[in-house]
Amino acid sequence: MVSDTFDFLNGRASDVAPRLLGCILERELDGEVVRVKIVETEAYDETDAASHSYKGRTQRTDIMFGPPGHLYVYFTYGMHYCCNIVAGGEGTGAAVLIRAVEPLSGIEVMETHRLQSGVQLTNGPAKLCQALAINKSLNGHDLTKEPLRLIVEPALANEAIEQTVRIGISKAKDVPWRFYIKDNPYVSR
DNA sequence: AGCGGGATTTTCT
DNA sequence: GAAAATCCCGCTT
Numbered sequence: 001m002v003s004d005t006f007d008f009l010n011g012r013a014s015d016v017a018p019r020l021l022g023c024i025l026e027r028e029l030d031g032e033v034v035r036v037k038i039v040e041t042e043a044y045d046e047t048d049a050a051s052h053s054y055k056g057r058t059q060r061t062d063i064m065f066g067p068p069g070h071l072y073v074y075f076t077y078g079m080h081y082c083c084n085i086v087a088g089g090e091g092t093g094a095a096v097l098i099r100a101v102e103p104l105s106g107i108e109v110m111e112t113h114r115l116q117s118g119v120q121l122t123n124g125p126a127k128l129c130q131a132l133a134i135n136k137s138l139n140g141h142d143l144t145k146e147p148l149r150l151i152v153e154p155a156l157a158n159e160a161i162e163q164t165v166r167i168g169i170s171k172a173k174d175v176p177w178r179f180y181i182k183d184n185p186y187v188s189r
Numbered sequence: 190a191g192c193g194g195g196a197t198t199t200t201c202t
Numbered sequence: 203g204a205a206a207a208t209c210c211c212g213c214t215t
Contacts, residue, residue, distance in 0.1 A: 042207070050207070052200095060200060078197025080208050097207060126208050168207055 003144055005152040009068035009087050013043035013094040016087040018163070018179040020096055022156045024104070027132045028147035029113075034106030034132065036122060038098055040180040040187045042166045044084070046093035049171040053093025063140045064093045071148065073129075073139040080126035083134050085143065085150065099125045099167070099178070102186040124188045156181065 008019050020038050027034040044051035052074065057065045063072040064086060072084040072095045088094035101122045103110060110131035111117050122128040129135070134148070143150040159182075166178045167189065180187045 044207075052207080055201080058201075074207080075199060076206055077208050078199075078206090082207060084207090099207085124208070166207075170206085 003069075006069045006144070006150075008152075009085070010089055011087065013045045013087045013096055014177050016085075016094075017041040017043040017096045017177065018161050019155055020085060020098075021161060021179060021181050022153045024151040024153060025098075025101065025132070026149045026151055027106075029106070029133055030109050032106045032109045034109050035104040036101035036128070036132070037104055038100075039102050039184040040098075040100035040178070042097040042099055042179070043087075043177040044095055044097060045088065048175065048177075050166065050169040050173075050175070051093070053095070057093065061093060064095045065091055066140070069143050069150070071134075071138055071141040071143060073134060073136055075136060076126075081129040081135050082125040083129055083138075097125060098128065100180070100184075100186050100188050101128050102184060103131075119186055123186045 009016055020041050023038050025036050046053040053061045053064045067090050068086050070086045072086050073081055075081055084095035084097045086095050103121055110121055113133050114121055114131040122131050141148055162180050162182045163176055164178045165176050
């Protein structure tokens with residue numbers, strides 16, 4: 001672990017997920033600095049039937065079992081990328097899916113990549129990856145480095161956070177590991 | 190406003 | 203060979 005501010009990422013995915021709400025992702029793209037705020041997350045770990053890491057370490061999930069603070073990018077439905085921040089210690093198959101972000105700067109750059117605007121820009125896991133041009137080439141990327149950095153902000157108050165079941169999964173539907181910032185317009189659904 | 194289907198390819202059984 | 207941590211469009215109320 002390079003940075004002390006990343007220490008909390010060593011914890012359980014279900015503790016890390018709400019802690020990431022309000023944190024910033026800074027992306028260098030097309031010569032501009034694009035900044036977004038994380039507003040919706042979901043936790044996944046190896047005890048969890050809905051998690052890619054549930055069946056153990058494979059070629060695909062290798063990054064999830066690696067050191068925290070790196071990016072786990074997967075491709076799904078034949079056309080979409082989704083991105084996670086790896087949590088837990090080395091050897092632990094845990095990660096937090098970034099489901100939605102709020103644009104702060106570089107909005108025109110994102111519109112160029114996403115071909116949409118307003119909340120449609122980033123209110124879903126595959127949408128924000130398209131807006132930020134995140135693909136397999138960033139799988140395993142160290143989030144302390146360019147061109148994509150995680151900037152940790154102070155934890156939000158519990159009253160500002162809503163906790164529900166996760167979206168779009170067929171297993172472990174009742175596990176309440178989805179977290180989002182209450183009343184934020186960029187939250188999905 | 191809500192429902193249903195299609196796109197399209199990686200990954201694991 | 204089937205399912206998948208999704209999204210978009212078109213059709214029906």
